Amino acid sequence: xxxxxxxxxxxxxxxxxxxxxxxxxxxxxxxxxxxxxxxxxxxxxxxxxxxxxxxxxxxxxxxxxxxxxxxxxxxxxxxxxxxxxxxxxxxxxx
Amino acid sequence: xxxxxxxxxxxxxxxxxxxxxxxxxxxxxxxxxxxxxxxxxxxxxxxxxxxxxxxxxxxxxxxxxxxxxxxxxxxxxxxxxxxxxxxxxxxxxxxxxxxxxxxxxxxxxxxxxxxxxxxxxxxxxxxxxxxxxxxxxxxxxxxxxxxxxxxxxxxxxxxxxxxxxxxxxxxxxxxxxxxxxxxxxxxxxxxxxxxxxxxxxxxxxxxxxxxxxxxxxxxxxxxxxxxxxxxxxxxxxxxxxxxxxxxxxxxxxxxxxxxxxxxxxxxxxxxxxxxxxxxxxxxxxxxxxxxxxxxxxxxxxxxxxxxxxxxxxxxxxxxxxxxxxxxxxxxxxxxxxxxxxxxxxxxxxxxxxxxxxxxxxxxxxxxxxxxxxxxxxxxxxxxxxxxxxxxxxxxxxxxxxxxxxxxxxxxxxxxxxxxxxxxxxxxxxxxxxxxxxxxxxxxxxxxxxxxxxxxxxxxxxxxxxxxxxxxxxxxxxxxx
Ligand SMILES: [Zn+2]
Numbered sequence: 001x002x003x004x005x006x007x008x009x010x011x012x013x014x015x016x017x018x019x020x021x022x023x024x025x026x027x028x029x030x031x032x033x034x035x036x037x038x039x040x041x042x043x044x045x046x047x048x049x050x051x052x053x054x055x056x057x058x059x060x061x062x063x064x065x066x067x068x069x070x071x072x073x074x075x076x077x078x079x080x081x082x083x084x085x086x087x088x089x090x091x092x093x094x
Numbered sequence: 095x096x097x098x099x100x101x102x103x104x105x106x107x108x109x110x111x112x113x114x115x116x117x118x119x120x121x122x123x124x125x126x127x128x129x130x131x132x133x134x135x136x137x138x139x140x141x142x143x144x145x146x147x148x149x150x151x152x153x154x155x156x157x158x159x160x161x162x163x164x165x166x167x168x169x170x171x172x173x174x175x176x177x178x179x180x181x182x183x184x185x186x187x188x189x190x191x192x193x194x195x196x197x198x199x200x201x202x203x204x205x206x207x208x209x210x211x212x213x214x215x216x217x218x219x220x221x222x223x224x225x226x227x228x229x230x231x232x233x234x235x236x237x238x239x240x241x242x243x244x245x246x247x248x249x250x251x252x253x254x255x256x257x258x259x260x261x262x263x264x265x266x267x268x269x270x271x272x273x274x275x276x277x278x279x280x281x282x283x284x285x286x287x288x289x290x291x292x293x294x295x296x297x298x299x300x301x302x303x304x305x306x307x308x309x310x311x312x313x314x315x316x317x318x319x320x321x322x323x324x325x326x327x328x329x330x331x332x333x334x335x336x337x338x339x340x341x342x343x344x345x346x347x348x349x350x351x352x353x354x355x356x357x358x359x360x361x362x363x364x365x366x367x368x369x370x371x372x373x374x375x376x377x378x379x380x381x382x383x384x385x386x387x388x389x390x391x392x393x394x395x396x397x398x399x400x401x402x403x404x405x406x407x408x409x410x411x412x413x414x415x416x417x418x419x420x421x422x423x424x425x426x427x428x429x430x431x432x433x434x435x436x437x438x439x440x441x442x443x444x445x446x447x448x449x450x451x452x453x454x455x456x457x458x459x460x461x462x463x464x465x466x467x468x469x470x471x472x473x474x475x476x477x478x479x480x481x482x483x484x485x486x487x488x489x490x491x492x493x494x495x496x497x498x499x500x501x502x503x504x505x506x507x508x509x510x511x512x513x514x515x516x517x518x519x520x521x522x523x524x525x526x527x528x529x530x531x532x533x534x535x536x537x538x539x540x541x542x543x544x545x546x547x548x549x550x551x552x553x554x555x556x557x558x559x560x561x562x563x564x565x566x567x568x569x570x571x572x573x574x
Binding site: 010014053054056059060062063064065066067068069070071073076077084085086088089090091092094 | 111112113117118119120126127128129130131132133136144145146147148149150167169174176177178224225226228233234236237238239240241242243366368371373375376377378379380381
C-alpha cells in the first residue's frame, strides 16, 4: 500500500515537522513499507480474536483519591526556556 | 418550507474529587500559577499516570443517573493536538469505548415530557488555563500567552446528548436539569462562572425534515448565555436559509456583551486528533458489585422529586421546579414541612422571599440564618393571624439579618397584630367618626370607600391591624 507525498506532508504538519523534499521521499517510502507490513498482517483471519489495545494482562489499576504534595512552585518552571511569575510563557498561539 | 431547530449539547463537568485524575495534586480552585502541578500533570518524560478510582466511580454514578449502559470494558485514549494548554501535547480522554453510553434523561418542559437521548458520558482530564497578554487581551493579536496548569488533569466528565432539543428554551431547561442532577449526585461543584461546568452546543435548522448545516457554539458561561446564544444563532440560520444563503459548517464564539456569535478563525487544518489507546493506563472493567454499590447510592433525582412534590404536597409545577432545582433547597422545604405547617404556604415563602434574601446576600441555602424550623414558625404566626402576611415579610427579613427566631422578633418588637376585638372596635369607631363622607359612600355601596377606610385603620394602628378582622368590622358597622 503506497502513500502519497501529500499524505506525508499532512502527517508532518500534524507533528509540526519541517521536512525537506528528500526527506519527504524517504518517509513516503518508509511509511508505505510500514503500511504494507500491516496489510500483510491483516491477511490473517482474526475474526475470533478480540482486539488488543493493551499487551498487559491487567485491568482496574487505580489509586485512592488522596492528595500528595505538588512540586515547589519555583521548580515547576525551572526548566522552562521562558517563564514569568510561575507561569510558562509561550509565543503567540494564533 | 418547514423549518425545525435541532440542538444537541456537549457538557463538561469538573468532578469534585480531592486529587487530580491521574496524580495526587489537589484540585482546589485558584492559587498561584502552577502551584498544584507535578511531573505527571506537567507531562514530564518518564512520569506515569494512575487513574483516580473516585473519579471513575463518579462517572459511572452519573451514567447510572442518566440511564446509561455501563461498558463492561472501557479504555482511555490519547487525543493528540498542538495547543499549549496541555503540556503533554495530548489530552487523556476516551474515544470508542466510553465508560457509559446510550442513556436518556426525561424532563417536563412546556407542559409535555421530553426524552433527551444521552449518547455517552465519558471521563477525561481538564486542560490548563491560558492568559493571553497583549493589547487585545484576546488570543488574536496577543504578544504572548501565560500557561497555568493548576487545572490541567482535573477529572472532567463529558456528557454528549443526542440532537433531541428543539428550541433554546428546551436547551436551557435541559442544562438546568443536568446541573441539578450533578448537584444531587454531589459529584461536581457545578459553578458555571468558575468554569467547573461548561457547555458547548451544536445547532442546525432542518428544512422540510432534511438535516441542515451544523454549527458549534462555544463560550456560553451561564444558562442565560446558553439560551441567548442559541436564540441568536437560530435566528441567524433561519434568516440565511430563508434568504437562500449557504451556511458554513463552523465553530462560532458567543460574545455575551454584544449578544452575537462570530466565527472562530478556523484552524489551518481540519481536526485530526489521531486518537490511539493510552498505553500507560490499563483498561477499566467495572466489577458488577461496584456498579451495584454505586446504583445503591443514587438519590431521588430532580425530576422524580419534582413530580413527587406536586403529587404529595400539591405544589404548582413552577414552584416545585424551583424548589427541586437544588438539593439543599428541596431538603430545606421538606424539613420545613415537618413542622406541620401548610406545605403550599411554606413553598410560597421559600420560593419567594427566602430565595430572594439568599440571592441578595449571596448565601447558600445550607447556611441560611433562618432554618426550616424558623420558617415553620413564621408561617404558623401568619396562620394563627398573629401577624399579617405583609408584616411577616418584615419579620422574615429581620430574622434573616439578625438570626433571631420569628416568634422572638414578634414578641419583642410588639409586632403582633391587633386581633383583640375590643381594641379593634375602638379604632374602627374612631375612623368612621373622623371620616363621615367615606362612611356614607360605603353605606351607599361605593366599594372604593372601604379601601380608604382600611387605609385609615392601618395608619392609626401603624400597620398592626389584622386586615380581615378590620374590614369585617367596618362592613358590619356600615351595613345600615
Ligand atoms: Zn499533578
